[in-house]
Amino acid sequence: MAGEVFAQNENRPVDLTIEGSIVCAGDQGATIPSPGPCAAPARYALRTDEGKLYFFVDQDPRAEIFKDDRVRAKRLRISGWARPGNRIEIIKLQAVRDGVLYDLYYFCETCNITAYAGGPCPCCREELEFRETRAKKERMKDERKDEG
Numbered sequence: 001m002a003g004e005v006f007a008q009n010e011n012r013p014v015d016l017t018i019e020g021s022i023v024c025a026g027d028q029g030a031t032i033p034s035p036g037p038c039a040a041p042a043r044y045a046l047r048t049d050e051g052k053l054y055f056f057v058d059q060d061p062r063a064e065i066f067k068d069d070r071v072r073a074k075r076l077r078i079s080g081w082a083r084p085g086n087r088i089e090i091i092k093l094q095a096v097r098d099g100v101l102y103d104l105y106y107f108c109e110t111c112n113i114t115a116y117a118g119g120p121c122p123c124c125r126e127e128l129e130f131r132e133t134r135a136k137k138e139r140m141k142d143e144r145k146d147e148g
């Protein structure tokens with residue numbers, strides 16, 4: 001049950017679902033190419049196909065995952081709560097590939113711990129393993145746009 005600290009279950013329905021890729025953005029909204037992690041003052045943002053930028057809430061533990069190159073290289077679908085200043089508080093983060101959703105997380109086989117961000121296992125201190133698994137089928141009521 002040690003993994004529970006990482007998995008808060010909020011019952012409030014999400015009010016925003018966005019899809020696009022992660023960029024580094026300055027305060028003026030200018031995006032900066034970032035082969036590596038974002039350097040301050042630029043922050044991670046998700047850029048949609050329409051070119052709209054969404055920032056993340058300060059100290060959102062779910063946003064830690066963007067430090068991982070493997071995550072930034074993917075097309076992502078993020079669901080969460082809209083916050084002022086074009087920000088989103090992340091509730092669900094998935095990769096999209098060929099129209100299929102994948103859950104992204106980190107896992108310690110030894111301790112059976114699942115975490116949202118990489119780094120050492122909070123239990124045994126071994127490096128957590130990055131996992132990408134096909135999301136379980138779920139009904140999507142607001143499937144607004146098709147891929148492409």
Ligand SMILES: [Zn+2]
Binds near residue numbers: 112121124
């Ligand atoms: Zn462990």
